[in-house]
Amino acid sequence: MKIVACYSNKGGVGKTATAVNLAHAAAASGLRVLLCDLDPQGASGFYFRIKPSKKLKDESFFKDVKRFIDAIRGSDFDNLDVLPANMTFRDFDIFLSRMKNGRSRLKKALKAVNADYDVIVLDCPPNISALSENVFKAADRIVVPVIPTTLSERTFEQLLQFFADHRLNRRKLIAFFSMVQARKTLHQDTMARLRQLYAGQFLSAVIPFSTDIEKMGQHRAPVATFAGSRQAGQAYGALWQEVRARL
Secondary structure, eight states: OEEEEEOOSSSSSSHHHHHHHHHHHHHHTTOOEEEEEOSTTOHHHHHTTOOOOSSSOTTHHHHOHHHHHHTOEEOSSTTEEEEOOOGGGGGHHHHHHHSTTGGGHHHHHHGGGTTTOSEEEEEOOSSOSHHHHHHHHHOSEEEEEEOSSHHHHHHHHHHHHHHHHTTOOGGGEEEEEEEEOTTOHHHHHHHHHHHHHTTTTEEEEEEEOOHHHHTHHHHTSOTHHHHTTSHHHHHHHHHHHHHHHHO
16 A cells, blocks of 8 residues: 655645545556545545545544544545545644654554555645644655745745755655646746756646636536546646656
């Protein structure tokens, strides 16, 4: 089983859209996939029309294997299950701070389904916290969407510095450019500079700024299901192929 985290310490960069579309692409390729939503907003579950379990709350996510497994829901797509979030997930940092070996609790929880899935995709909340440190330890690869703008570049640099300061494995981080507007000179210049500055850190696939991605909320489905032949649908497919190669 491989764990792929979709993470950014900045909100509004396309993180959840990435998690949803990567999970769908992985399942479509024949892999058994669990999309685990760690963000209390529960957007991943919303996109798949799945309501959260009311029983998986408080510390039970990390301590109660039966409740964890019972909270998993099947989606409308073959090979793809979802563990939807609920609002109690906002207190994860509090629970983790009280637990023994709190920095490795997430990995232990995910081991409960180790034999059932080939890939687990984590949709993570946009912050650096105790939960984030759990994600950094548990994940085999951490996929980071970066908008080619000054603030998004700055938060990516902060993430790299956090990994350096805490002696975390920077090779786990694989970034890609998200919400790209090809006509903008700033976007093109920023992408070229960052690719040169962080050689090998950025994937080739680029996710465009697209109304098709915005329409995921209307369709409540991954882009490939309603716009698979269009630019955004093709881009997410290419992104998954690169991520899979890195696994």
